Amino acid sequence: MRLPVPASTVPGSTVPASTVPASTVAGWLGLPEALHAEWTKTRTMPSTGWLLLAAIALTVAVGAAAAAATGCPSGAVCRVDPAKVSLTGIDLGQAVVAIVAVLAIGNEYSTGMIRITLSAMPRRTVVLAAKAVILTGLALAAGTIAVLASVLAGRLILAGHGFTPAHGYELLSPDSPSVLRAAAGSVLYLALIALLSLGVATAVRDSAVAIGIVLGLLYLFPIVANVVGNAHWHRHLEQIGPMTAGLAIQATTDLSSLPISPWAGLGVLAAWSAAALLAGGLALGLRDA
Amino acid sequence: MTAGTVSPYRPDQQTGRDGFVQLLRAEWTKFRTVRGWVIGLVVAVLVMLGLGLFGAGGSSGSCQSTSGGPSRSGQGCFTAPPVGPGGEAVSDSFYFVRQPLSGNGSITVRVTSLTGLVPSGNGPVLGTQPGLVPWAKAGIIIKESTQPGSAYAAMIVTAGHGVRMQDNFTGDTAGQPGAVTASDPRWLRLTRSGDTITGYDSADGTHWTQVGTVALAGLPPAVQAGLFAASPAYQAITQNLGGGEHGTIAPSQDTAVFDHVSLSGTWPAGAWTGDYIGAAYGSGIGGYHQVGGRFTVTGSGDIAPAVPGQAGGEDLTVTVFLVGTFAGLIAVIVVATMFITAEYRRGLIRTTLTASPRRGRVLAAKAIVVGSAAFAAALAGAAAAVIFGTQLARGRVYVFPVPWLTELRMIIGTAALVAVAAVLALAVGIIVRRSAAAVTLVIVAIVVPYLLGVVSVLPAGAADWVLRITPAAAFAVQQAIPQYAQVTALYSPGVGGGGYFPLAPWAGLAVLCGWAAIAVALALVLLRRRDA
Numbered sequence: 001m002r003l004p005v006p007a008s009t010v011p012g013s014t015v016p017a018s019t020v021p022a023s024t025v026a027g028w029l030g031l032p033e034a035l036h037a038e039w040t041k042t043r044t045m046p047s048t049g050w051l052l053l054a055a056i057a058l059t060v061a062v063g064a065a066a067a068a069a070t071g072c073p074s075g076a077v078c079r080v081d082p083a084k085v086s087l088t089g090i091d092l093g094q095a096v097v098a099i100v101a102v103l104a105i106g107n108e109y110s111t112g113m114i115r116i117t118l119s120a121m122p123r124r125t126v127v128l129a130a131k132a133v134i135l136t137g138l139a140l141a142a143g144t145i146a147v148l149a150s151v152l153a154g155r156l157i158l159a160g161h162g163f164t165p166a167h168g169y170e171l172l173s174p175d176s177p178s179v180l181r182a183a184a185g186s187v188l189y190l191a192l193i194a195l196l197s198l199g200v201a202t203a204v205r206d207s208a209v210a211i212g213i214v215l216g217l218l219y220l221f222p223i224v225a226n227v228v229g230n231a232h233w234h235r236h237l238e239q240i241g242p243m244t245a246g247l248a249i250q251a252t253t254d255l256s257s258l259p260i261s262p263w264a265g266l267g268v269l270a271a272w273s274a275a276a277l278l279a280g281g282l283a284l285g286l287r288d289a
Numbered sequence: 290m291t292a293g294t295v296s297p298y299r300p301d302q303q304t305g306r307d308g309f310v311q312l313l314r315a316e317w318t319k320f321r322t323v324r325g326w327v328i329g330l331v332v333a334v335l336v337m338l339g340l341g342l343f344g345a346g347g348s349s350g351s352c353q354s355t356s357g358g359p360s361r362s363g364q365g366c367f368t369a370p371p372v373g374p375g376g377e378a379v380s381d382s383f384y385f386v387r388q389p390l391s392g393n394g395s396i397t398v399r400v401t402s403l404t405g406l407v408p409s410g411n412g413p414v415l416g417t418q419p420g421l422v423p424w425a426k427a428g429i430i431i432k433e434s435t436q437p438g439s440a441y442a443a444m445i446v447t448a449g450h451g452v453r454m455q456d457n458f459t460g461d462t463a464g465q466p467g468a469v470t471a472s473d474p475r476w477l478r479l480t481r482s483g484d485t486i487t488g489y490d491s492a493d494g495t496h497w498t499q500v501g502t503v504a505l506a507g508l509p510p511a512v513q514a515g516l517f518a519a520s521p522a523y524q525a526i527t528q529n530l531g532g533g534e535h536g537t538i539a540p541s542q543d544t545a546v547f548d549h550v551s552l553s554g555t556w557p558a559g560a561w562t563g564d565y566i567g568a569a570y571g572s573g574i575g576g577y578h579q580v581g582g583r584f585t586v587t588g589s590g591d592i593a594p595a596v597p598g599q600a601g602g603e604d605l606t607v608t609v610f611l612v613g614t615f616a617g618l619i620a621v622i623v624v625a626t627m628f629i630t631a632e633y634r635r636g637l638i639r640t641t642l643t644a645s646p647r648r649g650r651v652l653a654a655k656a657i658v659v660g661s662a663a664f665a666a667a668l669a670g671a672a673a674a675v676i677f678g679t680q681l682a683r684g685r686v687y688v689f690p691v692p693w694l695t696e697l698r699m700i701i702g703t704a705a706l707v708a709v710a711a712v713l714a715l716a717v718g719i720i721v722r723r724s725a726a727a728v729t730l731v732i733v734a735i736v737v738p739y740l741l742g743v744v745s746v747l748p749a750g751a752a753d754w755v756l757r758i759t760p761a762a763a764f765a766v767q768q769a770i771p772q773y774a775q776v777t778a779l780y781s782p783g784v785g786g787g788g789y790f791p792l793a794p795w796a797g798l799a800v801l802c803g804w805a806a807i808a809v810a811l812a813l814v815l816l817r818r819r820d821a
Contacts, residue, residue: 047723066741069751088747091740095733099725106725110634208630208724209325212623215732219740220616224340226744226783227612228347 034121034130042104042134051100052138055190056146059093063150067157080163082172083182083252086154090186090247093146094193098214101135101197105280106207114289124284128202132277135194143190147183178252185249185266192266192273193218196242199276203283217272218243235259242272312645312654320628320658329624330662333617333707334670340613341674345605345682369687370570370595371438373458374505377770378689381437381458382571382590383519385430386563390514394554395480396429398516398547399494400446403427403469405543407523420541423449424593424777427518427545427586429479431486433505435513437567440505442486443517443592444477446545452477453775454488454501458594461775462501464490469545481554484508494549515561518545518575518588524777540572542589548582565590596778597689597770597787604687606769607696608788610678614703614767615736617670618710621663622731625711628659630724638821648816652719656809659715660708667707671700691769702766702798709798709805710735713760716808719816734804735760743782753791756782760804765790765797 042048066088070080108114121127155172163169174180196217201210221241228234238244238259248258248265255261260268320326373379390396407420428445442456444464452464452475469475476491484504489497520543563577563586571590578585597606632638645651675696682688691699710731718727738759742752756762768790772780780789790797 066747066751069747071748088741092733092737095729095737099729102725110724206724208623208627208728211725211728212619212732215729215736216616216619219732219736220340220619222740222744223615223736224343224612227344227609230347233347 030121030123030126031130034123034126035133037117037121038104038127038130038134042138045103045107047103048100048138051096051103052142055093055096055100055142056149058096059089059146060149060153061089062092063087063089064153064157067154067161070158070163071161080158080169081251081253082154082158082163082169083151083179084250085158086150086172087147087182087186087250089146089150090189090250091243094190094218094243095215097139097142097190097194098197098211098218100138101194102201102207102210102214104131104135105198105201106205106210109205109289110207118289125281128198128277128281128284132195132198135198136191139191139194140187143187146190147186151179151183176252181262182250182252185262188266189246189249189269192246192269193242195273196269196276199273199278199280202280203276205283217241239265240268242269245269308645309650309654312650313657315641315644316651316654316658320662323631326624326627329620330666333620333624333663333666334673336616336620337611337613337667337670338673338677340616341610341670341678342681344609344612345678345686368570371436371567372690373438373594374440375457375459376690376692377458378595379438379458380521380567380570380591380593380595381439382565382567383517383592384563384575384577384586384588384590385432385435385513385515385517385566386561386577386584386586387432387435387513387515388552388556388558388561389511390431390481390552391511391555391557393480393482394514394552394556395478396431396514396553397476397478397549397551398429399474399476399549400427400469400545400547401471401474402546403446403448403543405448405520405541407541408539421448421543422521422523422541422777423447424591424775425520425541425543426453426592427516427543427588429477429515430517430592431479431481431512431514433508433512435564435566437570440508441592442479442488442503442505444479444488444490444500446475446477448543450775452490452500454503455592455775456486456501456503457505458592459773460501460503461773462488464488464498464500465492476549479514481508481512481514516545516547516550516577516584516586517592518543518586519590519592520588521591521593521777524779540574540589542572542574542587544585544587547584547586550582550584591776593776594773595689596773596776596780604689605682606689606788607675607679607691607699608767608769610674610682611671611699611703611767613670613674614667614707614764615739617667618707618735619732621666621707621711622714622735623728625659625663625714626718626724626727626731628655629715629718630722630727633722633821634724642821649813652716652809652813652816656712656715660712663711664704664708668700668704671703675700689770695769698794699767699769702794705798706763706766706801709763709801710760713801713805713808716805716812719812720808735763735801737761739764749781752782756797757791758800760801762790762792762797763801765792766794768794 063086066085070085108117117127151172159171165171172179197214200213204210221237222244225234225237228237245260245265246269248260249262251258251262370378371381405421405425407418425448426445428443430441430443432441433439440457445453445455446469447453451466454462454464476494478489480487484506485502486505487502488500490500491497520541522538523541524538565573565575574589576587597604632641641651642648714731717731721727738755738761741747742755768788770787772789780787782790
């Protein structure tokens with residue numbers, strides 16, 4: 001996968017990480033410095049800001065489009081989940097969040113920066129933890145904006161399409177505990193997707209392969225589950241898929257038909273993220289950079 | 290200034306096509322010597338096969354003997370529908386009031402009424418509410434035998450589509466429009482002459498119009514002919530926004546009144562027999578009574594092609610075996626993107642463009658190499674998935690039969706889809722020059738519209754548009770069963786709805802080709818304008 005590289009183009013290649021003296025700061029005390037370093041790196045990369053903006057814009061745009069496409073023919077019985085429709089954009093926005101997370105580590109490998117990073121901060125777990133904290137913060141911030149805007153857009157558009165209390169549909173409002181759960185859960189979902197992507201990218205060390213694996217993990221489960229005719233298998237696939245299980249958090253109506261309960265579903269995604277981070281952390285700790 | 294024009298330096302060995310062949314060889318060498326990329330293609334083949342087998346295997350355990358239909362030996366617990374003369378699965382169940390007809394002859398009737406019953410609630414029971422489904426049909430038919438699936442030609446009146454001449458399940462020609470009433474009856478006539486059957490209709494019994502002529506090859510001298518009634522299942526489709534559509538299916542029935550029945554030719558039996566054809570597959574509801582020259586025939590069922598999605602998930606199409614295309618596609622997109630972004634990342638692009646300064650040709654060579662490799666890998670994966678998936682599913686779950694040409698189109702179309710997606714990924718890789726962004730852009734452009742449109746997040750109208758204009762339209766090449774105008778069904782792109790796409794197979798692939806062409810054009814402009 002790696003084309004031959006002239007040694008002179010790789011910065012820091014003459015300084016093996018093992019010869020750098022260990023940090024004098026013991027234990028997790030290196031974390032604030034690591035956080036500061038990671039935050040500077042993330043902040044000063046122009047792509048981070050643009051990608052987060054794109055994630056917000058795409059999430060809101062797709063959610064609004066889905067809400068606008070939702071209509072109920074007069075007289076027909078429509079079962080509509082306003083929160084889920086408004087938050088459809090997460091399906092797309094998560095891909096952009098995944099890019100941000102993959103690039104956080106993938107760019108270090110592609111430019112050779114990882115060697116400098118690990119020379120400066122030899123505690124690899126701390127480096128990964130710092131990256132995870134920064135990404136979680138970014139995903140939570142961008143996710144909060146995207147989700148609030150999506151819910152607001154959904155509320156306005158769906159009400160305009162006749163989904164009003166007068167017709168027997170509830171308006172989207174943060175007062176409702178289930179809508180609050182769907183909104184807050186979607187923000188957490190994005191943060192977990194970022195952690196999953198970071199773990200996968202750390203394990204495979206290549207941005208393109210990592211994003212391929214992450215998007216495959218996310219999108220293949222619903223597609224394959226849709227094809228499998230056996231109801232039992234269908235349900236199991238939806239229970240273990242990170243996207244199908246995680247997005248159960250968005251459901252506010254018809255909860256009994258969900259393959260997995262909302263918070264348990266988010267727990268499945270958290271397990272995926274933890275497993276990916278563990279794999280990434282082990283690979284980072286055991287391999288030469 | 291006469292002579293001495295300076296011609297630009299062109300080394301002899303590098304001119305014309307020779308240079309391009311060498312360029313192709315160089316690109317092919319780059320491609321095949323990067324172990325990760327070759328592994329990526331092998332992974333693509335394996336996941337296409339593996340997921341295809343999973344789709345075939347995962348659909349076969351749900352078999353529960355609840356339908357009450359007879360289980361045929363060696364076919365598990367499903368009831369395979371009969372197969373029509375064209376090789377397609379058909380519905381062939383109706384109430385038939387018949388006599389044998391020897392040799393040539395004709396039958397003429399007048400239909401004065403068509404009424405029926407539809408379900409009143411949402412349940413799988415026959416309702417008591419008066420009404421007709423649009424394709425409730427009754428009329429006269431000449432049929433090879435009483436065996437379901439045998440050849441036929443019929444002149445029919447329908448509830449919502451006027452008079453039709455139908456033959457061999459797929460043939461359908463419109464006659465006089467309008468519904469039948471006592472004050473506005475319809476006269477129908479079928480004439481057999483050898484293998485040729487001609488249908489006529491008339492409003493008054495004296496002025497006849499020919500509706501159509503069909504040739505039923507190999508029709509035996511003795512056939513069954515007479516009156517029939519059939520009424521397809523009633524379907525109520527509920528839109529479940531944010532979660533797809535659900536169809537409720539329940540039997541319906543119709544009753545037609547015939548008089549002025551006149552026969553010509555040799556009808557050796559001389560008397561009518563009434564029976565329900567295809568009781569194993571239909572509801573079995575039907576009967577007739579005759580008062581003088583007046584026949585009242587009641588029936589249920591349909592004489593039409595069978596389509597997937599009506600049996601409630603107990604059947605599947607060859608499309609299911611190709612579900613691995615998505616996984617294979619992701620692997621190929623990653624490889625195709627890296628084929629160019631790795632050059633940018635490593636600076637190799639400068640060497641490439643120094644060796645071959647005509648940048649358009651570099652792009653062409655890379656597109657040919659990566660497109661061919663992707664085509665070969667996807668062809669192998671799709672062919673293996675269809676062949677082994679069919680083997681695995683045989684006898685455990687019903688797979689709709691398709692002509693071998695359709696199967697070939699699905700396999701080659703899938704390979705072409707993956708190849709074009711690889712070229713699209715290459716072009717996007719040149720445009721954005723960053724592997725992660727390019728890979729995401731292409732995967733999201735192809736897979737997310739499919740997910741939104743097919744896995745039922747969007748309502749049907751919006752889903753149709755998404756599958757018309759986005760690159761996901763290309764999955765239309767995987768549609769196994771055509772959509773029939775004379776059959777009412779859900780016809781949605783989801784597998785539960787039969788896997789129907791709004792565009793024709795090759796038209797759908799053309800949409801993806803259009804997107805790829807735009808991307809390649811943009812890549813060409815940027816590749817020429819930008820410094821490497």
